[in-house]
Amino acid sequence: xxxxxxxxxxxxKNFGGLRAxxxxxxxxxxxxxxxxxxxxxxxxxxxxxxxxxxxxxxKGSVYFNDESISHLxxxxxxxxxxxxxxxxPRLFYRLTVLxxxxxxxxxxxxxxxxxxxxxxxxxxxxxxxxxxxxxxLLELLELDHLSLHPAAELSGGxxxxxEIGRALVSEPTLLLLDEPxxxxxPNLGRRxxxxxxxxxxxxxxxxxxxxxxxxxxxxxxxxYVMDKGKIAVEGKPEEIVNNPTFYQVYFGEA
Amino acid sequence: MDPLIYILDIIVFxxxxxxxxxxxxxxxxxxxxxxxxxxxxxxxxxxxxxxxSQIGLPFFLCLIIxxxxxxxxxxxxxxxxxxxxxxxxxxVTLTFGEILRLVVKAEHWIAGGVWGxxxxxxxxxxxxxxxMMAAANIGLVYFxxxxxxxxxxxxxxxxxxxxxxxIREDETAAEALGKDRFKYKAQAFMLxxxxxxxxxxxxxxxLRFIDPYMFLPTVTFSVWIMVIIGGPANNWGALLxxxxxxxxxxxxxxxxxxxxxxxxxxxxxxILFGLLIVFILLYRPQGLLKESQVxxxxxxxxxxxxxxx
Numbered sequence: 001x002x003x004x005x006x007x008x009x010x011x012x013k014n015f016g017g018l019r020a021x022x023x024x025x026x027x028x029x030x031x032x033x034x035x036x037x038x039x040x041x042x043x044x045x046x047x048x049x050x051x052x053x054x055x056x057x058x059k060g061s062v063y064f065n066d067e068s069i070s071h072l073x074x075x076x077x078x079x080x081x082x083x084x085x086x087x088x089p090r091l092f093y094r095l096t097v098l099x100x101x102x103x104x105x106x107x108x109x110x111x112x113x114x115x116x117x118x119x120x121x122x123x124x125x126x127x128x129x130x131x132x133x134x135x136x137l138l139e140l141l142e143l144d145h146l147s148l149h150p151a152a153e154l155s156g157g158x159x160x161x162x163e164i165g166r167a168l169v170s171e172p173t174l175l176l177l178d179e180p181x182x183x184x185x186p187n188l189g190r191r192x193x194x195x196x197x198x199x200x201x202x203x204x205x206x207x208x209x210x211x212x213x214x215x216x217x218x219x220x221x222x223x224y225v226m227d228k229g230k231i232a233v234e235g236k237p238e239e240i241v242n243n244p245t246f247y248q249v250y251f252g253e254a
Numbered sequence: 255m256d257p258l259i260y261i262l263d264i265i266v267f268x269x270x271x272x273x274x275x276x277x278x279x280x281x282x283x284x285x286x287x288x289x290x291x292x293x294x295x296x297x298x299x300x301x302x303x304x305x306x307s308q309i310g311l312p313f314f315l316c317l318i319i320x321x322x323x324x325x326x327x328x329x330x331x332x333x334x335x336x337x338x339x340x341x342x343x344x345x346v347t348l349t350f351g352e353i354l355r356l357v358v359k360a361e362h363w364i365a366g367g368v369w370g371x372x373x374x375x376x377x378x379x380x381x382x383x384x385x386m387m388a389a390a391n392i393g394l395v396y397f398x399x400x401x402x403x404x405x406x407x408x409x410x411x412x413x414x415x416x417x418x419x420x421i422r423e424d425e426t427a428a429e430a431l432g433k434d435r436f437k438y439k440a441q442a443f444m445l446x447x448x449x450x451x452x453x454x455x456x457x458x459x460x461l462r463f464i465d466p467y468m469f470l471p472t473v474t475f476s477v478w479i480m481v482i483i484g485g486p487a488n489n490w491g492a493l494l495x496x497x498x499x500x501x502x503x504x505x506x507x508x509x510x511x512x513x514x515x516x517x518x519x520x521x522x523x524x525i526l527f528g529l530l531i532v533f534i535l536l537y538r539p540q541g542l543l544k545e546s547q548v549x550x551x552x553x554x555x556x557x558x559x560x561x562x563x
Binding site for chain 2: 052054073074075078079084086090091092093094095096098099102103104106108109110111112113115116117120123124125127128130131132134135144147148166170
C-alpha cells in the first residue's frame with residue numbers, strides 16, 4: 001500500500017449508552033478511492049463526522065498528511081484540504097447554483113470583511129477566475145445552464161451533483177463522500193462515479209460511503225466493511241466479494 | 255405649527271430610521287441574526303452622543319464615537335449571545351435592550367435618569383430659522399445615510415456578503431465549507447450595532463433632548479416592520495420600508511384626529527399597524543422587494559459563458 005493520506009487510529013465514540021464507533025483504525029492511501037460499507041447504524045457516518053470535526057471522538061486520533069486533526073473545527077479541517085460532502089445535500093437553497101459553488105472556494109480574499117472593502121480589485125479578479133472554474137465544473141456535471149437559478153429549483157439528483165461539485169471547487173486533497181449515488185437513478189449514480197474516477201486520475205483521493213456496493217466495488221481500490229462500530233473485514237474489492245464475512249455482515253446471510 | 259417644518263421633520267426621521275433599518279437588514283436580512291434588541295444600540299448611540307456633546311466635543315466626533323461605542327457593545331454582546339440558537343438570541347437581545355434602558359432610567363448620575371438629558375445644538379448659526387435648521391439636519395442625516403448605504407451595498411455585494419447569506423441559510427454547511435461562523439456573525443453584529451449607534455447619535459443630535467421613554471422596545475419592533483415590509487436582504491427594501499412605516503405612522507397620527515371611531519383613537523395606529531403586517535405576511539411574505547443577488551464580476555463571466563453555448 002502507498003503512503004497513507006488519512007490515518008484513523010483507535011477511534012471510539014459513544015452517544016449516551018450507544019457505542020457508535022468502537023475502536024476503528026484505518027488508512028486511506030493517497031491517490032486512491034477507498035470505500036466504506038456496512039449496514040445502517042454501523043457507525044459509518046459517525047466516523048465521517050469525527051474525521052471532519054463535526055463530532056469529537058471520545059478516544060483515538062485522526063491524522064491527515066501526518067498532522068493530527070482530531071481537535072480541529074470543521075472549518076479548520078476544510079482549510080487543510082480535507083472536504084466533506086453531506087449524505088443529504090446541504091445546499092444554500094435560496095442562493096444561486098453559482099453562489100453555492102463560489103462559497104466553497106478556499107482562500108478567497110473577499111471572504112474577509114476588511115478585504116471585501118479594501119482589496120476590491122484583487123478579489124474581483126479572483127472572483128472571475130473562480131467563476132470560470134465553477135462553470136467548467138458545472139458543465140462537467142451538466143448543471144451549467146442552471147448557474148443563476150436558486151439551488152432550491154434543482155432536482156434530487158442535481159442537488160447531489162451540486163453538493164459534489166461544490167466540494168470540488170475547493171480543490172481538496174481528500175474528499176469524503178457520504179453516499180453519492182443514494183436516492184438517484186442507477187444511471188446517474190454510475191455517471192457520478194465515473195466523474196469521481198476522472199477527478200481521481202487528476203490526483204484527488206476519495207473516501208466514500210456507499211450502499212450501492214455493486215458500483216463501489218467497480219471503482220474502489222480498497223474496501224472497509226464496518227459492522228456494529230468495528231471494522232469487520234477489509235481488502236481489495238475482488239477479495240471482499242469472495243469473503244463470507246462480508247455477506248454475513250451486509251445481508252445477514254451465514 | 256409650520257406645515258413645512260412638519261414635512262422636513264418627517265424627512266429627517268425617515269433618514270434616521272433608514273440607517274437603523276439598514277443595520278437590522280444587515281444582521282437579519284443577510285446574516286439571519288434575529289436581533290430584537292436593536293433599540294439598545296440606538297440608545298447607546300444616542301446617550302453617547304448626548305454625553306459627549308455636553309462635554310463640548312464637535313458633533314462629527316460625537317457621532318463617530320457613538321457609532322464606535324455601540325459597535326464595541328455589540329461585539330461584547332455577540333461573544334455570548336451568538337452562541338445561542340435563533341430564538342434564544344432574540345430573547346437575550348430583547349432583554350438586553352430593556353435592561354440598558356432601565357439602568358439609564360434608574361441611575362440618575364449617568365444622564366439625568368427619567369428627566370432625560372439636553373444637549374447644545376450641533377448645527378446652529380446666527381439668524382438660523384427653524385426651517386433652515388431642519389434643512390441643515392436633513393443634509394447631515396442624509397450624508398450619513400448615503401455613506402451607510404454605500405457601505406452595506408459594498409459589503410452585501412462581495413464574497414463576504416455571500417458568506418453571511420450562506421450562514422443564514424445553513425450554519426453547519428457554511429462551517430463545512432471553511433467559514434468560521436462565529437467570526438462572521440460577530441462582525442455582522444458589530445457592524446449592525448455601529449450603524450444603529452450612528453442612527454441613535456443623529457436622533458439625539460436632532461432632538462437635542464432624550465429620555466429613557468424614547469427607547470421602549472416598540473422602537474425595535476417598528477424597525478423590524480420596516481425590514482419585513484421592505485424585503486429582507488435587499489438594502490433598497492430597507493430604505494423603502496423605513497419610508498413607508500414612517501409615513502404610515504405619521505399618517506395615522508393625523509388621521510385619528512379626523513376619524514370618529516368607537517375606540518381610543520390612540521390605539522388606532524397600533525391596530526392599523528397590526529393589520530398592515532398581517533396583510534404583508536399573508537400576501538407578500540418576502541416583502542415588497544425581492545432578495546437582491548450577489549453582484550460581483552462573476553456575473554460577467556457567466557454571461558460570457560452563456561454566449562458561448
